[in-house]
Amino acid sequence: MSEHAWRDEIATRAPALGEKPRATLAAYLSVIAPRAADPSGELPPDGRDLALTNCLSCHSLFTGYLMQRRDRAGWLSVFASPFHKEIEVTPEERELFADYSALNMPMRLQDVPPELRF
Numbered sequence: 001m002s003e004h005a006w007r008d009e010i011a012t013r014a015p016a017l018g019e020k021p022r023a024t025l026a027a028y029l030s031v032i033a034p035r036a037a038d039p040s041g042e043l044p045p046d047g048r049d050l051a052l053t054n055c056l057s058c059h060s061l062f063t064g065y066l067m068q069r070r071d072r073a074g075w076l077s078v079f080a081s082p083f084h085k086e087i088e089v090t091p092e093e094r095e096l097f098a099d100y101s102a103l104n105m106p107m108r109l110q111d112v113p114p115e116l117r118f
């Protein structure tokens, strides 16, 4: 199902959900849904999980991620930098990460947990 179709589906099933969470969920489901059909399997990591797993070890998540405004292509380009080559993410995870990040970054300062503001 396409991202657009997922947006409609989510709007029908969860009308109270806001625009940004709906777009975020639709982007995630359009990538993972074919595989997520396995009821015993866990859901693949989403963009938030991927950022927390892969972007904290070398520099601040705050300046390197949470405060960055980029479009999808801009987020995909992160993985092209020489100093990011060793980040182990699959092509699908890059897509998930870029979709999620383009929709949800930058965060508003007041929404960033104090322990991540550095």
Ligand code: HEC
Pocket (backbone or CB within 6 Å): 051, 054, 055, 056, 057, 058, 059, 064, 065, 068, 078, 081, 083, 084, 086, 087
């Ligand atoms: C292996 C260490 C390492 C990891 C892991 C890492 N970075 Fe970086 N990153 C660097 C280095 C080195 C620089 C360049 C020097 C600097 O700006 O601190 C950098 C710079 C950046 C920059 C500014 C330059 C650019 O490419 O636009 C952004 C944005 C960034 N990182 C985002 C991320 C994100 C998002 C992740 C997780 C997907 C991540 N980084 C994970 C090492 C890392």
